Amino acid sequence: MRIALYEPEIAGNVGSVLRLGACFGVGVDLIEPLGFAWDDRRVRRAAMDYIDHVAITRHASFDAFRASAGESRLVLFTTKADQSVYDFTFRPDDVLLFGKESAGVPAAVADACDARLRIPIRPQVRSLNLAISTALALGEAMRQTESLPGG
Template identity: 80%
Template sequence: MRIALFEPEIAGNVGAVLRLGACLGAAVDLIEPMGFIWNDRRVRRAAMDYIDHVTIARHAGFDAFRATTGSRRLVLFTTKANHSAYDFEYRPDDVLLFGKESAGVPASVADLCDARVRIPLRSEVRSLNLATAASLALGEALRQTATLPQ
């Protein structure tokens, strides 16, 4: 299973997702451009030494990223979806896609995804932090597919 971040804007969020990937055994795809310089110390501060234990792939844009996914399903996590992330049936080779913090993904990217799901939230709030959403999503996907680390 992989986590893909579309044009992430906040270095600390990327670092936290890299740490998540290291701890739970998920590779992380970073779809550029990013809102910070890759060697930003905030990435390493959030990821700590876990950054050495996660497979990271950087892609020049969405088309370059999509060319690497093959037959894997691209599951978009978005507040605009109607299907709950907890009712969705994941597969071990799914790619869990998250949009940029400020704007999600454009419609042209959403249209190329195989599925769109949302994490149910209380109606009076907009969204979760990117790293928190990725944690909930990856945890549920791994639980369903029985691929959690031991």
């Protein structure tokens, strides 16, 4: 299982996702362009020393990323989906894709995905923070595939 971030814009969110990946043994793919300089100190501040314990792969474009994913299913998390994350059956080799904080992913990227899921939240609010969404989705996917560390 892997996490993929499409053109992330906020260094602190990426740092938090890198720390999440380190803690759960899940690699993180970053699809460029990034909305910040890679050496932004906010990435390392959020990731702390965990950044040295996660496999990070940077991709120049979505097409380059997609080509590297092989046969793995690409599972997009979006507020525009109808299917709940809790009504989906994950596989151990799924790639969990999250869009940029301000705009998600373009239609062409969404269309290239094998599934589109949403995390159910109250209708009065728009969305969760990227790092929180990633943690909830990864936790459910790993729970279903029984791949939680120490479990």
